[in-house]
Amino acid sequence: MQKFKNYINGEFTESKSGKSFKSIDPSTENEFAEISLAEEYEVNLAVESAHNAFYGEWSKILPSKRAQYLRAIGDQLKEKAELLGTIETKDTGKLFKETKFQANYIAEYYYYYAGLVDKIEGSTLPIDKEDMHVFTTRVPVGVVAAIIPWNSQMFLTAVKLAPALAMGNTIIIKASEIAPTPLLEFAKIIDKVGLPKGVVNIITGFADTCSKFLTSHPKINKIAFTGGVHTAKHIVRNSAENLSQISLELGGKSPVVVFKDARKDNAINGIMASIFGASGQSCIAGSRLYLQEDIYNEYLEELKSRVEGIKIGDPLSTTTQLGPLATLTQLQNIEEKIKQTIEQGGKIITGGNKVSEFKHGYYFEPTIIECANHNLPVAENELFGPVLSVMRFKDEENAIKLMNDNSFGLAAGIFTENNGIAMRVSKAVQAGIVFVNTYRLISPVAPFGGFKNSGYGRESGLEVMKDYSNTKTTWISTSTEPLSDPFNIR
Secondary structure (H helix, E strand, O other), X not given: OEEEOEEEOOEEEOOOOOOEEEEEEOOOOEEEEEEEOOOHHHHHHHHHHHHHHHHOHHHHOOHHHXXXXXXXXXXXXXXXXXXXXXXHHHHHOOOHHHHHHHHHHOHHHHHHHHHHOOOOOOEEOOOOOOOEXXXXXXXXXXXXXXXXXXXXXXXXXXXXHHHHHHOOOEEXXXXXXXXXXXXXXXXXXXXXXXXXXOOEEEEEOOHHHHHHHHHHOOOOOEEEXXXXXXXXXXHHHHHOOOOOEEEEEXXXXXXXXXXXXXXXXXXXXXXXXXXXXXXXXXXOOOOEEEEEHHHHHHHHHHHHHHHHOOOEOOOOOOXXXXXXXXXXXXXXXXXXXXXXXXXXXXXXXXXXXXXXXXXXXXOXXXXXXXXXXXXXXXXXXXXXXXXXXXXXXXXXXXXXXHHHOOOEEOEEEEEOOOHHHHHHHHHHXXXXXXXXXXXXXXXXXXXXXXXXXXXXXXXXXXXXXXXXXXXXXXXXXXXXXXXXXXXXXX
16 A cells, blocks of 8 residues: 655655545545645644745745746656556546646646746836836745645646746645545655755645644635635635635536537537546536537437447546546435436436446446426536536527526536627626637636636636735835925925
8 A cells, every 4th residue: 555645844744643544546445545644733834834935945046946946847747647647547536548648738837837937027107206216026925825626636736836836935735635645646746856845845634634724824825725615615714814815716517508500520529528528527517518409309319329338447447438436425426416306307318327337436327317497406516427417498598598597607618600609608608718619628828717606716827927926016216305294295
């Protein structure tokens, strides 16, 4: 069994309490790793280390040197992509071919922000005062707490770590206790590139004994969180203790709408990618499908055929198309929501059960459910699994109404060959990311984030550099005269 330690102040450390926990391989339900448990002592040590580094050696590092560190992280990601992918697959059940590809591609995020390090400029202000030179500069916010979920760990770490380091911040990364091993392995990369001690710390633990102390710590200046709405509310309350800045990237229940003029082969592939890619365990999963009435039966029949042909199996195999869910809790929640939906009139087109051919593992059949009621449990709630709710719509106005009738607003998909429809619907839909005739794409250049209960703030892109910095305004008097008497105002 592999053993993993927390990474604090440039050292791999055991928990002071001696406590640890096991990580489960969701494809076998076997324990495959033992992880040292970070609690209040480790959290405080990590924060103090980051704080000392921020005001110490790291503050003297030139931007060009920070860029070198970022490029080195990217190079190591490419070199270790297969190892990181294997570990992430064993801990989460995500397909190896995807985790390997993602670890490789995510290097581009570190290269991108390495290129931005020396591009963040201040400005000289045309101030309305005589003999005054006034200018602004961008300065780092300080110590960042990054809370990372178990899914897409390399991506969701990169969009926080890369801009944070680029701007000169220090950081504590809290890996999900559900599947922490990829990030604890990633810590070895951080250690290898030679960053000053304390600049990057990676820990893992449970909510009450780790996350709570981290997000409320008085020396935390910014919290970057990705996860569920329920946890986000706790973090917001915790942040009242330190008045830290917060960015939240939360869940989604993303709609995909297909108009009758859409190119069928493209739309079908887009739908399949949106919900069955990564076994539906993606925050932008297109789990609500709206088909225009004229094409409804035709598309539903083809989708059923495609879904029933999906190869389920070992996520490490390159031929597998759908792996297990990450946790038993997810599987049980999906089963319960499907049961409720059927009781309320939903109709299973295909799937709907745990995969019977596997004795072990959290495997669930790719599922399509026809929903006459737009607000049935599977159509309304984020399930984080391969479950697609399918509904009809009449026209453009009806489609927009249905797409927006949900508490989430992360992503949306539109399939049509009519540019006018594409522009009008993309403008009207309440979502932070809109895909037109495509789906499930990311780039370091493109901002990522949502509206409504999907959170606030953005990750990736140029603008996020502002989220990891503060504006400083400097006033310099150029006058040869002394300041006027403050009690003699003219």
